[in-house]
Amino acid sequence: MNNNRFRIYPSILTADLGKLDKQISTAEEYGVDGFHIDVMDGQFVPPITFGPIIISHIRKITKLPIDIHMMVIDPERYFDELIDAGADSITIHYESTPDFDNTINKLTSLNVESSVAINPNTSLTSVQNYLAEINQLLIMSVNPGYGGQKFIPSSINKIESAKSLIDQLNLSTKIQVDGGINSNTISNVFTAGADIVVAGSAIYNEMNDIETSIKTLKDSIIL
Numbered sequence: 221m222n223n224n225r226f227r228i229y230p231s232i233l234t235a236d237l238g239k240l241d242k243q244i245s246t247a248e249e250y251g252v253d254g255f256h257i258d259v260m261d262g263q264f265v266p267p268i269t270f271g272p273i274i275i276s277h278i279r280k281i282t283k284l285p286i287d288i289h290m291m292v293i294d295p296e297r298y299f300d301e302l303i304d305a306g307a308d309s310i311t312i313h314y315e316s317t318p319d320f321d322n323t324i325n326k327l328t329s330l331n332v333e334s335s336v337a338i339n340p341n342t343s344l345t346s347v348q349n350y351l352a353e354i355n356q357l358l359i360m361s362v363n364p365g366y367g368g369q370k371f372i373p374s375s376i377n378k379i380e381s382a383k384s385l386i387d388q389l390n391l392s393t394k395i396q397v398d399g400g401i402n403s404n405t406i407s408n409v410f411t412a413g414a415d416i417v418v419a420g421s422a423i424y425n426e427m428n429d430i431e432t433s434i435k436t437l438k439d440s441i442i443l
């Protein structure tokens with residue numbers, strides 16, 4: 221199945237960085253809808269990954285939306301740089317700043333789509349008052365930091381609750397789900413109400429080529 225209701229954004233975390241340009245252009249050619257870039261600072265999560273320099277490079281390779289997932293303490297320090305580098309959307313973690321109100325106000329005042337992520341142990345009620353002012357809610361279905369982890373089953377209930385809350389409030393806030401998405405989990409995640417899924421190791425892995433991996437994922441969407 222392939223239509224715009226079900227969007228797939230590859231995460232380049234497990235991509236072969238030696239061939240990054242080709243890994244991105246091939247995924248674009250086979251019909252993904254955007255690219256999800258995991259910016260990790262070594263503090264909010266242990267790893268350090270990508271920053272604005274690589275994002276500006278990716279901006280030159282693809283015309284698809286560039287979706288930045290900040291796993292960074294005090295993320296507001298980098299908003300301007302990330303927007304200059306070509307970010308179309310920026311996600312910040314609810315858990316990443318002591319003054320969340322101030323940080324989210326800063327983000328929503330900028331010329332970029334705004335998104336808030338919640339960890340598996342963070343309740344939906346913590347962020348429900350922000351849903352009206354943001355473009356996207358990112359529900360983490362693994363603990364952030366690493367690709368290739370197992371999908372946490374209770375995420376399905378959280379996605380369903382988020383979907384009904386958003387519908388009840390008559391909002392257009394999108395639901396993105398990140399972590400453990402593969403051919404076994406993708407369909408349930410979309411059925412529960414996700415608009416966009418992030419797929420890292422299901423697309424960039426050593427077992428299959430990118431074309432086959434994308435096709436397998438799409439063919440697994442049976443609603």
Ligand code: DX5
Nearest residue numbers: 231364365367368400420421
């Ligand atoms: C994890 C990252 C994810 C990661 C997903 O902290 O936010 O975007 O790349 O990887 P998979 O799809 O392999 O779980």
Ligand code: ZN
Nearest residue numbers: 231258289398
């Ligand atoms: Zn991510």
